[in-house]
Amino acid sequence: MKCVLLSFNKRNQINDIFINSEIDRIKKNERNKDSKRLIQYGYKIYFQNDEDGIIREIFSRIGVKNKFFVEFGIGDGLENNTLALLFEGWSGLWIEGSKKSVDKITKKMARTIQSGKLTVINEFITKDNIDNLISGNVNTKNEIDLLSVDIDGNDYHVFKAIKSIIPRVIVMEYNAKFGPYTEYCMDYDEAHQWKGDDCFGASLKFLEKNIDNYCLVGCNITGTNAFFVRKDLVQNYFLEPFTSENHYEPARYYLCGFPSGHSATYETIEKSLTMHCL
16 A cells, blocks of 8 residues: 555655646746736745736736625635735635535634635525625625636626625636637537536627726636736736637646646635734
């Protein structure tokens, strides 16, 4: 058994070396050398990929207003876009449809929730209930710093139904199969559950054209999430043109889950003296 374990660990090490080498190669590509392009700033803390670093780079350019986030489609809370922000004085709202996941979060992150830094709601999200879920649990005056949307299907339709908040930055999953030119968005289906196939979400070109009053400023290295900044905040901070042709990243799902130190645990946030003393 010990030999099998060592063999397994060795395979993981080889895989990590390959992934890190591939990430380094992509970042050094001539296309990505412009300092305004976000992909070179990506790194992972908790999210599956490099979104943590990109989010921080965006806010280093535009500044923060109230350090408040709303994220839905969070899974068990250990691989989402906003967990790392809690360590930096942010607070926010998580919404997740899985009761099992939410029960686990509320048990394992009880101290963080009781501190008032995080609200967690168990609800299956639809375009008809999303705005009430947000407005009933967000105390800010409309504007928030970050909205993250990842529900593997009706993302755009649910996003369009949100009226109670005005995010400064939006992170939204896109369907990278369709490349930078094709406009695609799945029809709204309240009962939709992703089956691991290509029927989900919207293409990057569709989002670029239909997320009004926001500019597409970049995508992450795996071709999973796109980043949008409100037009009044863009100034000269990001790489133009703000088009899918300029910012599209192909589906590099083989890089998903790339390494960032030891495995994530709830105890880290629960025992964070810095976070609970803010």
